[in-house]
Amino acid sequence: MRVEIWSDVACPWCYIGKARFEQGLAAFANKDDVEVVFRSFELDPQYPKGQTVEVLPMLAKKYGMSVEQAKQAEARVAANAADAGLRYLADGRDHGNTFDIHRLLHFAKTRGKQNELLDLAYAANFAEERSVYDAERLVELAVQAGLDEAEVRAVLADEQAFADAVREDEREAQMLGANGVPFFVLDRKFGVSGGQPAEVFTQALEEAWAARTPEPLKVVGGTAPEGAVCGPDGCEIP
Numbered sequence: 001m002r003v004e005i006w007s008d009v010a011c012p013w014c015y016i017g018k019a020r021f022e023q024g025l026a027a028f029a030n031k032d033d034v035e036v037v038f039r040s041f042e043l044d045p046q047y048p049k050g051q052t053v054e055v056l057p058m059l060a061k062k063y064g065m066s067v068e069q070a071k072q073a074e075a076r077v078a079a080n081a082a083d084a085g086l087r088y089l090a091d092g093r094d095h096g097n098t099f100d101i102h103r104l105l106h107f108a109k110t111r112g113k114q115n116e117l118l119d120l121a122y123a124a125n126f127a128e129e130r131s132v133y134d135a136e137r138l139v140e141l142a143v144q145a146g147l148d149e150a151e152v153r154a155v156l157a158d159e160q161a162f163a164d165a166v167r168e169d170e171r172e173a174q175m176l177g178a179n180g181v182p183f184f185v186l187d188r189k190f191g192v193s194g195g196q197p198a199e200v201f202t203q204a205l206e207e208a209w210a211a212r213t214p215e216p217l218k219v220v221g222g223t224a225p226e227g228a229v230c231g232p233d234g235c236e237i238p
Helices: 012-026 055-063 067-083 099-110 114-126 135-144 149-157 163-175 198-212
Strands: 002-007 035-040 052-054 094-096 183-186 190-193
Touching (some): 002 012, 012 067, 012 114, 012 198, 035 099, 035 114, 055 067, 055 094, 099 114, 099 135, 099 163, 114 135, 135 149, 183 198, 190 198
Parallel strands (some): 002 035
Antiparallel strands (some): 002 183, 052 094, 183 190
């Protein structure tokens, strides 16, 4: 069974939702038969590349609140992150364009390192004060994830590398009706929106698995002569 997760590194609920999903997956009996693929979704695609802004003033302006109110809102998100076992800085972080990060995540997928890079990018963005929007920082994280430095630099230097893959993910999200992230799609039949509790993910996995695996056929009639059958080796003789 395939689970596709649309998310953005700039999204705190994607950070929390990934952890909760993994906890829900761990409780799922058929977890070893689940393939997880991360898809791209930019929350702020128009934000100028190469520029960053502090998170609290950005949130205050975006939602029409004071910086103090933004700090209180971030503290509530931090509490949810802590419940999921994650470190979260409610202050001192920045915000920027994530397109290059998405391109690099697509490259990492070709090398089997997508999940490793995503975890490091989330941690760098939400649990560390050093910016994840700096190119050299991205190279450092990618190498830490197990990717080749020269290949990483080549991807980042070529603005078209994996750009179409990012845009295709975003087109698919729009077709599926995803207007926010995280958005989880199970076997293209079941959808889960938001960073739900772990048990919600477990239940969704179980329902999706049941939908793809028919119930075993129940045979009735026992061994009565009227229920005799014929097979490749001949017919039963009552």
